[in-house]
Amino acid sequence: MNLFISASLFGICILFQLLVVNGAPTSSSASKLILSTPKTSTTTSKISSTSAKSSSITSKSSIVTLKSSSTVALSTTQLSSTLSSYPTPTVPIGAEGGPFATVEGRMFQIQSKTQYFAGTNAWWLGQLQNDTDVFNVFADLALSQLKVARVWGFSETNNAATASGVYYQVLNSSGQYFNFDSNTGIPRLDYVVSTAEAKGVKLVLPLANHWGDLGGIPAYTTAFGGNSTSWYTDAQSQTAYKKYINLIVNRYKNSAAIFAWELCNEPRCTGCSTSVITNWASSTSAYIKSLDPSHMVALGDEGWLTPPAGDGSYAYSGAEGVDFAVNLAIPTLDYGTFHLYPESWGYNDSWGSEWIAQHDAAGAAAGKPVVFEEYGSTAAVDKAAVCGPWQQTTLGNTSVAYDSFWQFATALSIDPFDDYAIYYNNTAGSDYEVLAFQHAAAMLAKNPTATQ
C-alpha cells in the first residue's frame, strides 16, 4: 500500500544527529520534500499538504564524518568496519537470542511452534515519537493474538532542514547520512524492536519502498539520479541502499522479534522485463543472508502473476515487471508475498478469493510458504463484508501460512491512518472484532496438518 501522510505525523525537528556515510560528488537535482507527493491513485486516504517546515533546528553538533569523498561501491568488510562506529541502541535488543522464526514446510515456526496465524500492518510504528503510544499498540496486538506486525523499516528524506517527524537517513547530492537522534532517528525504530520483543510480537521490516511515502525509491533517485525503473541497477542508489541494509540488519540481527527482512514494499519496475527485479531480488536477498543467515528474507511484492496464469488481465500481465512464481524460486527468498486491492486494480471483490487460491497453488508448486500480506477495503462501514470472505478462503481453502490485513489502527496522540484503517475494538460484531480477534483465533486453531 502507498499512502499519504497526515500532517499531524510531523512534529518539529529540534536537534539532529547524523552520521555521514559517504559523500557523493555528483550533480543532482535540488533537495525537495517528497513525503507529501502522492504516487498513485491506490488510496483515497485523507491528506493534509502542510509541510511542517521547522525554523528551529538549532544544532548540527553531532554530525560525524565517516567517509567523505566518494560513493564507489564499498566492500562488505569496509561496511562492517564502519558499523562499529555507529551509536548502539540504548534499549534492550536481542538479549534473549532466540528462537528465531523459521520456515517449516509451507508454514512457519514461531515461538517454537508450527502454526497458522494472523498478523497486521502498522507501517507507522517507527514514526511514533511517543513511547506510550508504541507500547499501547503492542499491547493491543498481543491481546488480539496478532503475531506479526509489518512496520516500515525505512524512512528517508532528501533534506533534513525541511523534514519533520522521524527519518532514518538523509539522501542528497552530497551523500548518505544516518540519523541517530533519539527523538527523530533510528532510535525510534530501536524502541519498536525492543518493545516487540518484550510483548512477544514479531516484525516484518521492509527496507525500502517503491512508493514515495517516507522517501522510498523517489528519495534515492532525487539524490542520485535515475528513475523508478533504473533504480534497481543504478550503482550509486544500490550502494546506498545496501549500506542502509547493512546498518539495519546488523543492528537487529540478534533479535528474535524480527520475523523477516523485506527487500522493498511493493517493488515494481513498470514496463521492464521481469528479469530486472528477479536479478535484483536474487542479489539483494543473498546480500542480506550474508549479513544475517538466521532470519528469513522476503521480497514484499504484490504478487503479480504472468501468463499462462490467469486471464491475461492487468494482475496477470507482468506489466509491473514482477513475476511472482519465478521470484518464489529464488533460493535466498524464504517465502512469497502477495497483496490484494481489487478496488485499485479494477477487479471485483469476489475475484479476491481466486487471487488467494492462485498464490496458494504457486506456493504448493514451489514448496514454499506464501503470505497474504496486505488486503483491505475503503468501505466506510462493514469492512468485514468485503474482507471476511477473503479471510474465509484463506482459512478454509488454502495452506496460506499467515495473512495480514491493512491496516491496524487505534487511538494515538497522532493520526497516521488512511481509509483502510480498522480501529481496535472488542465489541462483538465490530469490524475489528471480526477481522482481527475472531480471525486470529481461527487461524491459530487451524490444524497444522489439515491442509499441508
Ligand SMILES: *[C@@H]1O[C@H](CO)[C@@H](O)[C@H](O)[C@H]1NC(C)=O
Ligand atoms: C545533505 O544533507 C546533509 C545532512 O543533513 C547536509 O549536511 C548537507 O549539507 C546536505 N547537502 C546538500 C547538498 O544539501
Ligand SMILES: *[C@@H]1O[C@H](CO)[C@@H](O)[C@H](O)[C@H]1NC(C)=O
Ligand atoms: C528511466 O530511465 C531510462 C534510461 O536510463 C529510460 O529508458 C526509462 O524509460 C526511464 N523510465 C521512466 C519510468 O522514466
Ligand SMILES: *[C@@H]1O[C@H](CO)[C@@H](O)[C@H](O)[C@H]1NC(C)=O
Ligand atoms: C468478478 O470478476 C470475475 C473475474 O475477474 C468474474 O469471473 C466474475 O463473474 C465477477 N463476479 C461478479 C459478481 O461480478
Ligand SMILES: *[C@@H]1O[C@H](CO)[C@@H](O)[C@H](O)[C@H]1NC(C)=O
Ligand atoms: C472453499 O471450500 C468449501 C468446502 O470445500 C467450498 O464449499 C467452497 O466453495 C470453497 N470456496 C472457494 C472460494 O473456493
Ligand SMILES: *[C@@H]1O[C@H](CO)[C@@H](O)[C@H](O)[C@H]1NC(C)=O
Ligand atoms: C503519549 O501518548 C499517551 C497515550 O496515547 C498520551 O496519554 C500522552 O499524552 C502522550 N504524550 C505526549 C507528550 O503526547
Ligand SMILES: *[C@@H]1O[C@H](CO)[C@@H](O)[C@H](O)[C@H]1NC(C)=O
Ligand atoms: C466499536 O464497535 C461498535 C460496533 O461496531 C461501535 O458502535 C463502537 O462505536 C466502536 N467503538 C469504538 C471505540 O470505535
